[in-house]
Amino acid sequence: MVDLALFMFVVALLALSLRRPFLAVMAYLYVDILAPQKISWHLLASIPISLITFVAAFGLWAVADDKTDSRFSLRQGLLLVLLVYCGLTTLGADFPEAAADKWAWVWKALLFAIFLPLTLRTRLRIEATALFMVLSAGAIAITGGIKTALTGGGYGALTMFVAENSGLYEGSIISCVAIAIIPLILWLARYGTIYPPGPLVRVFAVALIFACLLIPVGTQARTGLLCIGMLGILMLRSVRHRFVYLGGAVALAMAAIPFLPASFTARMNTIENHQADQSASTRIAVWKWTLGYVQDHPFGGGFDAYRSNRLVIETRQVEGSGSHTDIETKTVTDQARAYHSSYFEMLGEQGWPGLALWLWLQLSGLWQMEKLRRRWGRRAAVEGAGPELQWQAPLANALQQAQLVYLIGGAFVGIAFQPFILMLIGMQCGLWTYLKRVDEPARTKRPAITGLQASSGA
Amino acid sequence: MVDLFALALSHALLALAAWRLVLRGDLDRDIDQGPPHG
Numbered sequence: 001m002v003d004l005a006l007f008m009f010v011v012a013l014l015a016l017s018l019r020r021p022f023l024a025v026m027a028y029l030y031v032d033i034l035a036p037q038k039i040s041w042h043l044l045a046s047i048p049i050s051l052i053t054f055v056a057a058f059g060l061w062a063v064a065d066d067k068t069d070s071r072f073s074l075r076q077g078l079l080l081v082l083l084v085y086c087g088l089t090t091l092g093a094d095f096p097e098a099a100a101d102k103w104a105w106v107w108k109a110l111l112f113a114i115f116l117p118l119t120l121r122t123r124l125r126i127e128a129t130a131l132f133m134v135l136s137a138g139a140i141a142i143t144g145g146i147k148t149a150l151t152g153g154g155y156g157a158l159t160m161f162v163a164e165n166s167g168l169y170e171g172s173i174i175s176c177v178a179i180a181i182i183p184l185i186l187w188l189a190r191y192g193t194i195y196p197p198g199p200l201v202r203v204f205a206v207a208l209i210f211a212c213l214l215i216p217v218g219t220q221a222r223t224g225l226l227c228i229g230m231l232g233i234l235m236l237r238s239v240r241h242r243f244v245y246l247g248g249a250v251a252l253a254m255a256a257i258p259f260l261p262a263s264f265t266a267r268m269n270t271i272e273n274h275q276a277d278q279s280a281s282t283r284i285a286v287w288k289w290t291l292g293y294v295q296d297h298p299f300g301g302g303f304d305a306y307r308s309n310r311l312v313i314e315t316r317q318v319e320g321s322g323s324h325t326d327i328e329t330k331t332v333t334d335q336a337r338a339y340h341s342s343y344f345e346m347l348g349e350q351g352w353p354g355l356a357l358w359l360w361l362q363l364s365g366l367w368q369m370e371k372l373r374r375r376w377g378r379r380a381a382v383e384g385a386g387p388e389l390q391w392q393a394p395l396a397n398a399l400q401q402a403q404l405v406y407l408i409g410g411a412f413v414g415i416a417f418q419p420f421i422l423m424l425i426g427m428q429c430g431l432w433t434y435l436k437r438v439d440e441p442a443r444t445k446r447p448a449i450t451g452l453q454a455s456s457g458a
Numbered sequence: 459m460v461d462l463f464a465l466a467l468s469h470a471l472l473a474l475a476a477w478r479l480v481l482r483g484d485l486d487r488d489i490d491q492g493p494p495h496g
Contacts, residue, residue: 002465009469013476020480030472039465066486122488124479131475139468146460161461194475194482204471438488 006036007043014056021060025119026132028053028112032419033136038162038169054108061119070118071433075368075425078361083110085357086303089350093302102303102417109419113426120430124193126395129427130184131194137420138185138208140168141178144218145211152261153218168420175224176409177420178212179231183398183405185209191391220264223412230408234401238394283340283412285311290339290348300351310335342410358416365403365428372396372435392435399428 010027017024031037031053037044061067086106093099120126144160147153160169168174189205190197216224232249239245257265289309293301301308311334316327339345346355376392379385406421415421479485 002462005469006465009473012473016476016480020485022485023476023479026476026479122484122486124482124484124488128475128479128485132472135468135472135475139464142468143461143464146464150460161465194478195471 003040003042003044006040010036010044010049010053014053017056017060021064022119022125022128024053024056024060025116026128028057029129029132029423030136032109032112032423033133033168034139035167035169038164050108054112057112057119058115061115065119066121067118069121069437071437073117073429073433075361075364075429075432076114076117078357078364079110079114079422079425082354082357082361083107083114085354086110086350089300089302089354094305095302095307098304098307099302105419106303106417109417109422112419113422113429116423116426117430117433120427120434123391123434126427126431126434127188127192127194129423129430130395131188131192133420133423133427134181134184134188134208137168137174137177137181138211140174141181141208141211141215144174144178145214148214148218152264153220154261154263155220158218171219172221172223172409172413173415173418175216175219175221176227176406176413176415177418178215179224179227179409180402180405180421180424182209182212182231183234183401185212187391187394187398191394217260217264220268222268223409225268226412227405227409231401231405234404238397238401281313281315282311282334282337285313285334286337286339287341287344290344294347294351298351300347300349300354303349305348306338307336309337311337339414341412342414342416345414345416361425362403362407365425366400368432369396369400369403369428372432373400376435392431395431399424399431403428 010031013023013027013030017027028050031050035050037047037049086103090096090099090103116129120129140160144153144158147158147160155171158171160174162169165171168177185205185208188195189201192201195201213228216228235245236242286306286309289311290306293305293309297305313332313334315330315332339348343355346358350358373393373396376389376396380389380393382389402424403421406415406424410416410421483489
């Protein structure tokens with residue numbers, strides 16, 4: 001039954017895209033984020049649905065969509081250079097087969113991030129992209145959130161739709177993504193036009209945010225807690241009443257602590273005492289190994305180059321206090337440990353040029369969103385500014401917050417090429433080029449526009 | 459049961475959103491943008 005329903009949903013989406021080609025782009029977003037073929041056991045699982053929607057999105061855009069207003073931005077150029085560069089490092093990878101496996105999905109994610117902004121020609125398309133991303137990832141957050149509320153979850157024990165440990169179904173990754181989408185949920189609830197603001201939308205948004213906040217609890221991913229902390233700090237910048245927000249956040253955190261599972265609190269405590277935790281100590285050892293590796297391989301070792309590492313890790317467990325302190329030291333040998341960090345993933349796999357490109361891509365996104373946030377924020381604050389000037393700055397702010405949450409989460413999880421994050425970058429590029437385009441006449445005819453705003457507000 | 463609920467709710471919202479997008483004139487061209495290009 002679920003199998004048939006998911007199949008019919010994708011078929012319906014593709015059928016509608018024959019009338020509106022942009023819906024094929026939404027179909028690809030949905031398939032790439034939720035991976036319904038993993039949930040399905042027969043119909044969708046037996047056909048290459050990801051490839052079909054990929055071809056449909058590109059094909060219908062090429063054949064039937066208007067491309068006059070499409071713009072190619074500098075950051076899309078960076079993505080293209082990164083794509084070519086990764087292709088070259090794959091050719092000379094340390095582990096050709098493993099590298100080819102990763103390349104098989106990375107090129108698609110990068111190409112889609114380059115392509116997506118070309119389709120984002122209207123405000124509604126930008127909103128639709130945010131909505132499809134939020135609802136597709138939200139489906140996983142809803143099931144994970146409810147299960148956490150009912151059972152408490154557990155490290156590696158929380159199953160969301162499928163018993164898989166890849167993509168958004170991996171605990172640390174979904175923890176990071178679930179927190180990153182919270183600013184977008186808030187934006188959609190306030191400025192959405194597909195689902196306009198109202199009591200029902202508000203209730204759903206609050207429930208979805210709550211579910212997202214429960215994901216790091218359910219998966220017991222420490223990264224998620226850091227992401228929540230980061231978002232909490234970032235929110236301080238955009239909330240109207242900072243002291244009320246701060247007081248409310250502290251009160252909420254204090255009230256939530258007694259309800260958190262003991263296993264969660266114990267695991268979070270290992271953030272402070274990383275020397276006693278093998279997982280955390282291994283990360284540091286891998287990062288040190290990567291720094292040594294790129295001294296001999298400045299252009300990186302290609303995808304999955306970490307497989308050549310062999311680590312000797314010493315963990316120290318301190319028990320007791322004062323004069324009765326016992327220190328237990330254990331030496332553990334490990335090998336082929338993944339980077340557990342997007343920054344070191346880029347450095348080890350793509351070398352210094354790859355890391356520089358990736359950082360340029362990320363930092364330029366933060367800068368562009370900041371620029372949009374300030375420019376459109378000023379316009380929205382002008383007396384008499386209409387509703388058509390209110391949504392831009394908050395969306396730039398939400399996309400910046402989402403990216404910053406990712407950048408803090410990505411410090412501890414290897415998600416440098418996570419398709420969901422690349423879609424976020426694509427959306428940033430789309431918003432940037434869209435607002436630049438609609439701004440062009442405004443800049444050349446500023447006095448007239450100012451007059452128009454004043455008269456519309458009168 | 460929880461999975462079914464999450465799937466049903468999210469897909470119902472996605473389906474309704476897709477349908478609303480099909481009916482919207484401003485999906486392919488901003489309303490205040492003038493005549494379509496090309």
